[in-house]
Amino acid sequence: MTTDFSGAGDPVRSIELLWRVQERPRRGPKPRFSVDDVAAAAIALADIDGLGALSMRRVAERLGVQAMSLYTYVPGKAELIDLMLDTVCTEMPMPADVPGGWRARLTLVARSNWELYLRHPWMLQVATTRPPLGPNLLAKYDYELRAVDGVGLSDLEMDLIVQMVTDYVHGAVRGAVGATLVAQATGLSDEQWWERAAPVLEKVFDPARHPTAARVGAAAGEEYQAAADPARAFAFGLERLLDGVESLISRQTGDSEK
Amino acid sequence: MTTDFSGAGDPVRSIELLWRVQERPRRGPKPRFSVDDVAAAAIALADIDGLGALSMRRVAERLGVQAMSLYTYVPGKAELIDLMLDTVCTEMPMPADVPGGWRARLTLVARSNWELYLRHPWMLQVATTRPPLGPNLLAKYDYELRAVDGVGLSDLEMDLIVQMVTDYVHGAVRGAVGATLVAQATGLSDEQWWERAAPVLEKVFDPARHPTAARVGAAAGEEYQAAADPARAFAFGLERLLDGVESLISRQTGDSEK
DNA sequence: CGCTTCTCCTTACGCCGTACGGAGTTAACC
């Protein structure tokens, strides 16, 4: 298992877990924890040490329990990851009324997602092609769709727009926190890495052979070390994207108001 | 290690491996393989079974050898992944002259990258925040930059544009082959997955509570099952992106020719 | 010939997810 996937476990057990279908046990010893406790422990661990450090044994350790005890709360690791993803969706602010129409609403959707990713960078390491079909993720999806409901788009277009915005956020966050994730995974900061790589690269790389790469690479490297304001880049790109949405909406309606 | 990263190994050993710095051994038995053989075996394995199935033991098995023998060719798994990424860059077509100016050149860059990803979907599962600094990847970077060299952009802007295009391709491919990757990793097709999930979801999900999600989700689900032409979507989005580049270039030069 | 250097392999260690079965606790039932 290399990149992790959501929806990799048993679909039925996953959904039953997310919706807490199992009724409270009547007999037997009282459980020391709840499913939420397990989710919280796992999320905290992943927040701090990254998804690579997330193991059943370490989550259990965090709860002061042996690994196998977790399996009373959760069918397996795959379903635990689904649970984590659905759980963090509760952090998504979902105000009922946002002044400013669809553009303000979509902007908020994008910003909230951006912040969610920044709080939980491990989300980047999970491919959510099959999203966990839990109550919180579905509520989030519903909220996001409402941002563009009633503005003259077809149902399909609404899904496409929301998809496009969240995809954009994903890409932007990937750029913004990639460095942090690698540093976390390898224990080597970008600076330390480059410090070691540069001398060797200098010996083998011939700038005359690839003058463009040499020139631009140097310029870009210097710049990123100095400036690089991911939040600004994110906001800038988002405006460009919403411009595109605006043109689509006005094409569909002849009017971008509401 | 959960998500894989390039540049996760020893930077020095990685670069020395990629540039084949070690001179041919003079004494001792003749090696049965070359570094390229190992790379090819690993790539073939990842192509077929995905990055999750890539283990030192399985690569070795493919070569008819025990796991530890690989360590005579490659310092470790992290460096092997760097090697794989640098190696597939040789597949990138890099014509010297492309008629049609920067737009045609950038289009070709995007298409070639798209095809590269489709041939090797496991590339999606490797975060290349720290790209392997090998000869082939650097040659590819140089080639991509040349697409926008001499059109009136600053060095920094050139890097940004190339980055933007390759990021776009990454995102588009992610959408296009995500389903394949999950199916590969879980042994369950999207249809099979949904077939099992749907009945349970129906029991727990209340459409009245999230009417927008219910309505749009159904419409989108139907559509994706039927249509969904990723290549067309890719080409369409690419044109929009290049429109943006065009406006940047003409703003910088007052003229988008050349 | 002997020495060095190299390839390839065996063994082993500490991780991982989790299957299996047992011990002990609690509530429901007779």
Next chain:
DNA sequence: GGTTAACTCCGTACGGCGTAAGGAGAAGCG
């Protein structure tokens, strides 16, 4: 109130992983 079923928690173990350590044997050098 005793029995029993249900439940939590855990010890052990299996087969996977990456790879450290060290050894056997081959090939070239002196």
